[in-house]
Amino acid sequence: MFLALRELRHAKLRYTLIAAIMILVAWLTFMVSGLANGLAADNASAVQTMEGRAFLLQQDAEGKIGRSVLSEDLLADVQQQVGREQATPFSYMMLSLEKGSAKMDVTLFGIDNTGFLAPNLVKGSRPAKENEVVVSQAFEEKGIRIGDVLESKDFKQTFVITGFTDKRMFSHTPVVYVSLEQLQKLLPNGTKSMQAIALTTDKLEKPAGTALFSKDELVRHIPGYKEEQGSLTMMTLFLVVIAAFVQAGFFYVLTLQKTGQFGVLKAIGATTSYLAKSVVGQALLLAIAALVIALLLTFGAQELLPAGMPFVLSSTAIGQYASLLLLVSGLGTSLSLLQIARIDAIEAIGRAA
Known part of the structure; x- marks a missing residue:
């Protein structure tokens, strides 16, 4: 040297x-x-931070959540097999919400608010009423605060913000966490279906016509990722x-x-x-x-x-x-x-x- x-x-x-x-x-x-x-x-990030270890989707969906449709009967069968606390439903929908003159593209995550997919809060409280929601901290960067009302004019639906989770995004849009029942009401004819079942275990006898994916596999199948x-x-x-x-x-x-x-x-x-x-x-x-x-x-x-x-x-x-x-x-x-x-x-x- x-x-x-x-x-x-x-x-x-x-x-x-x-x-x-x-x-x-x-x-x-x-x-x-x-x-x-x-x-x-x-x-x-919204999927990467989920607590689920594996996700059950329709087999024909090829790992893409948006293509999958699962029935309530199938959820009941899976919960009976692994236990109710280890299996929870999940769906999402992309739409536009407004606050005054501001318009934002967002993703609604429909979950069981008492299940393990419920996000941790960094501010505020969990929803207590049907139209109350927890949102990503990305909204806070846009000047939105707890108690503000977001409106979907397309679906004639309002959402009251009760809390913030950390910055969770999906397909480059901030995430709004609603109950699955609330999201289903926005679907045509109030369809009682879901897109995926999140599991805390991968030891499952898969029902016919379904496929099991890890979290990493699910992330890789997000369009464009x-x-x-x-x-x-x-x-x-x-x-x-x-x-x-x-x-x-x-x-x-x-x-x-x-x-x-x-x-x-x-x-x-x-x-x-x-x-x-x-x-x-x-x-x-x-x-x-x-x-x-x-x-x-x-x-x-x-x-x-x-x-x-x-x-x-x-x-x-x-x-x-x-x-x-x-x-x-x-x-x-x-x-x-x-x-x-x-x-x-x-x-x-x-x-x-």
């Missing part, structure tokens, strides 16, 4: 430019990762690959420029492994410094983003991408190491002379 640190001090401008490019690539990687996590939460996350993940991985190529190119060119110096060092006794450790050490030191600065820039940018921007920094994702960038930094110097191993001391000294 002595040689690596000495060279970094000697050629400050050269290595500062390399570090600047690494910082920008790492920063962009973290920003895209935060955007991917934010969009994932904006699309599916898989495609959206796939695109952003591919962008992030491309950035990691670009980082590897950029760093490999820089250090390979630097190694070629220093062939004569490496030849002299070999002639006076420096081993190939010592020189290789020096190059790898330089790459890792620059990568670590770049990652630290990129993280600070990312946290700073997060504070400046608008409140409604779907951006979530996950410590798991940051750790994964930081480790991956460190790994490619080490691998990116492999071409340089091969070049160092091929250097002949006498030939290199002759070139330098």
